Each structure stands twice: as structure tokens, then as C-alpha cells.
Amino acid sequence: MVAFHRSSRARSVVPALASLGLVLGLRHWSGPAYAVKGTWEGAPATLKDGEFEAVLKGLEPSVSLPPITFKREGLSLSVENGHLNADYSTKFGAAHAFQLNVNDEHDWRAGLSTADASLRVRGHGPSLDNLFWEASQSGRADEVGDVQLDFNSDKEYNLTVTQDMLGELLGAKFGAKVRSTNAGVTGRLEARRQLPGHAALSYSVENPVGVYDVASSAHVGELTVPVLGGQAGLKLVHENSADSYQGSYSRKIQGGQAHVKASYKGDALGYNVSFGRSLEDLLSVDAGVHVGADEDGVYGQLTARRHLGEGVDAEYEAKARAHLGGEAGKPELAHALKLSNKLGYAQLLHGSDASPRLRVGYEFNA
Numbered sequence: 118m119v120a121f122h123r124s125s126r127a128r129s130v131v132p133a134l135a136s137l138g139l140v141l142g143l144r145h146w147s148g149p150a151y152a153v154k155g156t157w158e159g160a161p162a163t164l165k166d167g168e169f170e171a172v173l174k175g176l177e178p179s180v181s182l183p184p185i186t187f188k189r190e191g192l193s194l195s196v197e198n199g200h201l202n203a204d205y206s207t208k209f210g211a212a213h214a215f216q217l218n219v220n221d222e223h224d225w226r227a228g229l230s231t232a233d234a235s236l237r238v239r240g241h242g243p244s245l246d247n248l249f250w251e252a253s254q255s256g257r258a259d260e261v262g263d264v265q266l267d268f269n270s271d272k273e274y275n276l277t278v279t280q281d282m283l284g285e286l287l288g289a290k291f292g293a294k295v296r297s298t299n300a301g302v303t304g305r306l307e308a309r310r311q312l313p314g315h316a317a318l319s320y321s322v323e324n325p326v327g328v329y330d331v332a333s334s335a336h337v338g339e340l341t342v343p344v345l346g347g348q349a350g351l352k353l354v355h356e357n358s359a360d361s362y363q364g365s366y367s368r369k370i371q372g373g374q375a376h377v378k379a380s381y382k383g384d385a386l387g388y389n390v391s392f393g394r395s396l397e398d399l400l401s402v403d404a405g406v407h408v409g410a411d412e413d414g415v416y417g418q419l420t421a422r423r424h425l426g427e428g429v430d431a432e433y434e435a436k437a438r439a440h441l442g443g444e445a446g447k448p449e450l451a452h453a454l455k456l457s458n459k460l461g462y463a464q465l466l467h468g469s470d471a472s473p474r475l476r477v478g479y480e481f482n483a
């Protein structure tokens with residue numbers, strides 16, 4: 118965070134802007150009220166040993182000052198993190214807008230925009246030495262497609278031409294995007310085709326900026342097919358002279374969702390099989406379970422949430438992961454129980470690699 122800058126200039130800007138606000142009769146202000154909060158975290162034994170000092174120290178309220186904004190007819194004054202900002206914006210004509218922002222450290226930004234062009238300038242103080250500007254212009258040219266040009270005061274530019282519908286050939290739709298920049302040109306050609314039975318096939322080829330041989334381009338082919346009430350997918354990627362493959366299948370089963378994924382990249386085979394299900398219909402609490410296996414081992418997660426009455430809610434979460442194969446060690450286990458109401462909460466956390474921790478806290482808006 119930037120420290121509050123107390124130069125004489127800053128001090129003179131603040132009352133000037135404030136009196137401007139008074140002259141304009143700014144009355145509307147928004148923003149949340151003061152947020153008051155405190156937390157303490159430690160081993161539960163601390164409470165037994167009578168070390169209340171640390172606990173009370175942690176629970177001392179910390180008050181965060183709210184951001185305040187005054188707005189009227191395009192002018193807005195706001196204080197955020199101890200800094201004053203003034204914004205002015207106005208619309209003229211049908212689609213023209215002008216915006217100016219100044220803060221108490223003399224940083225300023227101005228912008229002019231229309232429906233298809235914009236110019237943004239930023240600087241510091243009255244000097245024009247560190248001026249930075251960026252402009253953009255967009256439009257549509259018949260036969261060519263959507264054209265967008267971005268350029269800035271560092272002489273960097275991007276000219277992007279996008280044509281989603283280049284044409285149709287043998288039932289496949291073709292689209293293309295070409296970007297020209299200081300370092301060269303990059304292009305992407307994509308073909309999409311619907312197949313019988315709601316299956317879809319897509320293929321794209323894209324060259325890295327400024328590299329024009331086909332062998333260095335990235336090729337991605339993807340096929341999705343509805344199978345047995347689920348969705349099967351196959352993806353082939355050729356990038357940086359290496360091939361990778363990924364197959365997946367996902368479907369609803371036994372009131373939950375099952376996912377199967379297998380991939381092959383370099384010489385490594387990867388997989389991830391999982392099943393997630395809400396338990397609401399079995400237990401009368403809002404609970405869910407997720408279990409699975411991947412190349413690292415097996416994992417599982419259980420969550421449950423319940424309203425205990427009198428405005429108190431309870432939340433429980435347990436997570437486990439066991440590594441299999443070479444570096445099989447002890448399984449990692451972690452669980453947490455949280456009780457909360459409108460004013461505060463108490464949470465007990467316990468994991469297999471750490472001693473139990475108790476966390477208490479409160480938070481409210483004054």
C-alpha cells in the first residue's frame with residue numbers, strides 16, 4: 118500500500134477538491150459502514166493454561182475505515198485507503214464519453230471514447246515527460262471481418278482480424294483469426310463440423326508469432342460424442358514438436374456425477390477417475406462426498422452443513438489423500454469444524470501433519 122503523501126501540493130489539492138464538493142452541494146454518499154473485526158488462532162491448550170493475554174490481544178477490534186464516495190452529475194469524489202480521488206466523466210453526442218481521474222498524489226488518467234474508438238492517457242503531475250497513451254480502433258470490413266487495431270506510445274501495436282464464418286466446405290464451418298504485431302504475424306484457422314448423433318468435431322492450427330513453418334504450429338483436434346447418457350471426448354494436441362492425447366468420459370450415475378480422464382504426454386500416462394455426489398437425499402443435512410483416484414494416489418472429501426437453530430450454523434469438512442507406489446507414506450488427513458452465527462465463529466482445525474488449532478473471531482458492521 119502506498120503511504121499517504123503529505124506534500125504541500127497534496128495538502129492544497131485536498132481542501133480545493135473538498136471545497137469544490139461543498140460548492141457543488143455533493144450530498145450523496147455510498148459505501149458500507151465501518152467493519153469491525155478481531156480474530157485469534159492458537160492451540161486449544163492455550164485456553165486451559167490460562168494464557169488469556171494473547172487471546173485478548175488477538176481479539177482486540179480492528180476497525181477498517183469504509184471507502185466514501187460522493188457523486189453528482191459526472192463528478193465523483195472518493196476516499197479509499199486514505200487517498201482522495203476525483204473523477205469526472207461526461208457523455209456528449211450519441212456515443213462519446215470523456216473521463217478524467219486525479220488523485221492526491223498527482224497521478225491522473227484521462228480517457229475519450231466513442232462506440233468504436235478509444236484513447237487513454239495517463240501521467241503524473243503537470244509534466245508531460247512520463248506521459249503514456251494507448252489507443253484502439255475497431256470496425257467491421259465487408260469480406261474481411263472484424264478488425265481491431267491497438268497501439269500505444271511505446272510504438273507497440275496489434276492488428277487483429279477475426280472472421281468467424283469464412284465459409285463451409287464438406288459440411289465443416291471455417292473461421293480464422295490473424296494478429297499482426299511488432300514481432301510478426303500469428304494466425305489461427307479453425308474448422309468445426311457437426312456429426313450425426315449430436316457429435317462434434319473441431320480442428321485448429323495456430324502458428325507462434327513470427328514463426329511460419331507448419332511443423333512449429335500447434336494443432337489441436339477434438340471430438341465430443343454423447344455415449345450412453347454421458348459425454349465422451351477425445352483431444353489430440355501437437356505442440357512444440359510433441360504429441361499429447363487426452364480422453365474423457367463424464368456421466369450422471371447413482372444420483373451423482375462420474376468423471377474418467379486419461380492422458381498421455383511425453384512418456385507419461387496420467388489418469389483421474391472421480392465420483393461426486395450430494396448426500397441430501399440420504400441424510401437430512403446439506404452434505405456431499407467426492408472420491409477419486411489419480412496418478413498420485415487416492416483422494417476423498419466430505420462436506421456437511423447444518424443449521425442448529427437460534428441463528429447458529431455448523432459446517433464440517435474432511436479431506437484425505439493417500440499416495441500410492443514409490444513414495445507411499447502416511448495418508449494426509451485434515452478436518453475442520455466451524456460453528457458460526459451473525460456475529461462470530463469458532464473453528465477447530467486438525468490435520469495429520471499439525472497439532473489441532475482453534476480459531477475464533479467476530480466481524481460486524483457498525
Ligand SMILES: *[C@@H]1O[C@H](CO)[C@@H](O)[C@H](O)[C@H]1NC(C)=O
Binds near residue numbers: 268269
Ligand atoms: C497485443 O496483444 C498481446 C497479446 O494479447 C498483448 O499482450 C499486448 O499487450 C497487446 N499490445 C497492445 C499494444 O495492445
Ligand SMILES: *[C@@H]1O[C@H](CO)[C@@H](O)[C@H](O)[C@H]1NC(C)=O
Binds near residue numbers: 391409
Ligand atoms: C483429479 O481431480 C481432483 C478433483 O477433481 C483434483 O483435485 C486433482 O488435482 C486431480 N488430479 C490430477 C493429477 O490432476
